[in-house]
Amino acid sequence: MGVLADHAIRDMLTRGEISAEPAVIDAQVQPASLDLRLGARAWRVRASFLAGEGRTVAERLEEFEMHQIDLTEGAVLEKGCVYVVPLMERLALPDGIQAVANAKSSTGRLDLLTRLITDEGVEFDRIAPGYDGPLFAEICPRSFSVLVRPGMRLNQIRFRDGQAVLTDPALMALHESTPLVDGPAVIDQGLGFSVDLKPAEGDLVGYRAKPHTGVIDLDNIGHYDPAEYWEPIHAQNGQIILDPGAFYILVSREAVHIPPDYAAEMAPYLAMVGEFRVHYAGFFDPGFGNVDAGGAGARGVLEVRCHEAPFVLEHGQIVGRLVYEKMQSRPDRLYGADLASNYQGQGLKLSKHFRGL
Known part of the structure; x- marks a missing residue:
């Protein structure tokens, strides 16, 4: 299974x-x-x-x-x-x-x-x-x-x-044998991750989509000027206020990794923690953030949308979780190894369509 x-x-x-x-x-x-x-x-x-x-x-x-x-x-x-x-x-x-x-x-x-x-x-x-x-x-x-x-x-x-989602005890055992994050593991129906609003350098913590922009041709890689589409978000005190209806790109405080025999999926944490949702773009393949596959842990990029009311998001707040599953067998190729993997070893990063910052 x-x-x-x-x-x-x-x-x-x-x-x-x-x-x-x-x-x-x-x-x-x-x-x-x-x-x-x-x-x-x-x-x-x-x-x-x-x-x-x-x-x-x-x-x-x-x-x-x-x-x-x-x-x-x-x-x-x-x-x-x-x-x-x-x-x-x-x-x-x-x-x-x-x-x-x-x-x-x-x-x-x-x-x-x-x-x-x-x-x-x-x-x-x-x-x-x-x-x-x-x-x-x-x-x-x-x-x-x-x-x-x-x-x-x-x-x-x-x-x-079948179903091969790791239970919390199994996930903790995996973390103890192969660390999944570069710090304490918060495990509750998956591996919790928090938002980073106190970066090691500077005060840039994310980006907010501008409301009136041009068209993005999805074939254009590294083409667009981020300043035409995104407003940089800075935080001096470890908090930002999310505006209702706005879309943000933020980053997790933790660097995570997915061992070769496992896969993971990003999921929301709890609706009760605030008036916002962390959108989950997807799957984390075996080898994501893995040292053996060219990574040293990789941050999870967070796609955040606030709903009805402005909401204060604070550094270290748990905003999502990674649900780990067992692979039926190890892949022939890992993420970041022998593959053109755009986000291996990533930090705060916009999509591949924008020029590097």
């Missing part, structure tokens, strides 16, 4: 349990997940939706469609609108294998809400064993309008054989 590694994903491709048109390329296969690609057409819809039991996404599109967009030459998905895009991949899952999807790191750092929906689906990003059918991405740009093309990879999917 456990999360399927890269070689097991390739076996699924060989057996036809994952298929695609055009065929999946090697660069899509990550240590513990598969990147999913946008198809050639988008539907602008009136509202977000789930297909629901006994219904297909195509049927619901007929109900909610406003217009269709050809993505072949590139098209802009506008901030504040909701789109549905068929993906190039489809599944024919065997019994016993379930799947879960999540946005890729760069997608989350652009505040680009991307969720997976399926025929007869009653949850976002969750696919039951035995599902046989197409996959769709629901995309809602929240801070920036974006230019997309077919083949772009905004979300990823992970496959599980």
